[in-house]
Amino acid sequence: MVVWSQYVDRSNVSRGNHIYALRKLGIYQHHGVVIGRADAYHLKPKPEIIEEFMVIEQNLEGLRVVTLEKFLFEDGNFIKREHSLRRVQYGENSFVYGIKRRGSSYIQDALPPDLIVQNAVLIYNDPKEKQKWSTYSLLTRNCEHFAFKCCVETNMLSEQVLAKYDLLSNTLSTATITVGSLLWGWSKKLLTNVIYIGEKLVPSSITNLTITSLDEVVKASLLGNAITSGIALIVEISVLTIRWVIYLCVKNNAETLNTYLAAGFAIDTKRYVKSLIQAGISNLSSFGMSIAGAAVGAFVPLPGATVGFSILFGFIGYTIARWGAGGLLDAFEKMITGKNE
Numbered sequence: 012m013v014v015w016s017q018y019v020d021r022s023n024v025s026r027g028n029h030i031y032a033l034r035k036l037g038i039y040q041h042h043g044v045v046i047g048r049a050d051a052y053h054l055k056p057k058p059e060i061i062e063e064f065m066v067i068e069q070n071l072e073g074l075r076v077v078t079l080e081k082f083l084f085e086d087g088n089f090i091k092r093e094h095s096l097r098r099v100q101y102g103e104n105s106f107v108y109g110i111k112r113r114g115s116s117y118i119q120d121a122l123p124p125d126l127i128v129q130n131a132v133l134i135y136n137d138p139k140e141k142q143k144w145s146t147y148s149l150l151t152r153n154c155e156h157f158a159f160k161c162c163v164e165t166n167m168l169s170e171q172v173l174a175k176y177d178l179l180s181n182t183l184s185t186a187t188i189t190v191g192s193l194l195w196g197w198s199k200k201l202l203t204n205v206i207y208i209g210e211k212l213v214p215s216s217i218t219n220l221t222i223t224s225l226d227e228v229v230k231a232s233l234l235g236n237a238i239t240s241g242i243a244l245i246v247e248i249s250v251l252t253i254r255w256v257i258y259l260c261v262k263n264n265a266e267t268l269n270t271y272l273a274a275g276f277a278i279d280t281k282r283y284v285k286s287l288i289q290a291g292i293s294n295l296s297s298f299g300m301s302i303a304g305a306a307v308g309a310f311v312p313l314p315g316a317t318v319g320f321s322i323l324f325g326f327i328g329y330t331i332a333r334w335g336a337g338g339l340l341d342a343f344e345k346m347i348t349g350k351n352e
Contacts, residue, residue, distance in 0.1 A: 017097040017115050021079060024064050024096070026050070027124025029158045031114065032083050032094040040114050042099070042158040043068035043082055044131040051076065055136045067131045069157040073145030074135050101162065105345065106338030114155055118341055121162045130161040151269065236305070236321065240298035247290045254278040285340050293333040300328025 017031075024030070028045040043066040051061045058065065058076045066082040068075060084093045101121035103111070108118050121127065134140045134157070144157060258277035261267045271277035278286065304324025308317035 017100065019096050019098040021096060024079065024098075025124065026064075027121075027127035027162075029099040029101070029121070029127075029162050030066070030082075031097050031099060031155075031158075032085075033097075034085050034094070035087070035090065040097075040155065041068070041070075041082075042114070042154040043077075044127060044158050044161045045079075046076075046128050046131060050128055050132055053132060053136075067135055067157075067161075069144050069147070069152075069154045071147045073147070074141055074157070076135070099158070099162075104338075105341035106335065108341065109334040109338040117159070117163075118345060119163050122164060126164075127162050130164060134161065236298055236301045236325075240294045240301070240325075243297070244290060244294040247294070248287065251278060251283055251286050251290065255280065255283040258283070285337070288340060289333050289336045292336040293329045296332030297325040297329035301325030 019028075019030070024045055026045060026047045029042065030045055031040045031042045033039075034041050046065050046067060048061055048063050048065070051058055051065045054076060060078060062078050064079050065076050066079055068077060068082060079096070080093075083096055085091065097115070099114075100111075100116040101119060103116040103118050105118055108116050122130070134144065144152065147153060254276065255278050257271060258268070258279055261271055261277060268277065272279065301321045301324055304320035304322070305317050307324070308320030311317075311320065313319075
């Protein structure tokens, strides 16, 4: 079942829940794992205050156990307030996962609550593990990494960090489309005005040229949008390919590879292929929608409506196609993985 709201009342909290709260005006999320009162008595050292539900979290100081109330309270230099409690959704629908904010849901299935709590307690009580998690890293070892590891017993790259690179890639491609569309629109407008002025000055000698030129400009709008989308696709493919080449160069060095993958400098082959497919589909959709937008804008009696609607429709087409393609690819991968298992 699709769960759109991540909010959860404190009365509905359970052992083994992966919870989070927004911090810094919603800029980032703080994650933790809920354990019960009995579990807290097995922790080393045992917390001074033990309530019905406690939270094992990781922050700049390493692992610690706090009450649910303390977990939700942000005690910053400028912000001091209690935040709403939210619960991470596991086994999420692939398409919905692509729409939701990163870090709020995962397509992977979570372990049973008892095993999640057991993982959290074992990591907390193990001196070596505790020492490892005492060093905070936004890219490779943060609170989300810890909670996810407890819930699925594996490591991963932070969804919040990965979202930044997806945003950068999408923004770069969208910016290319937008700038290209604007330049093309301004060029057409300039050409039309030049021809119009020329016609007024020498109507007898350039009337045929005017009709022919304007007709060509209209026809060339298809070519212009195609060129713009093509450039955006080339830019996106180039960035992805550079990251993939870096991956191939460092894949035999495990430590360097993990660092580069986490930092977004490298991208593995599976993610590279998936991103290429997404780039192709999303830019093709953007091209088609930009043409539709230009057609709609032609009927709007406002300056720049054609270009404006073309950009808007192109952006919408790109975004929806990218999410949709990503969701379908994730669903297909999950289906294949399930069959192999």
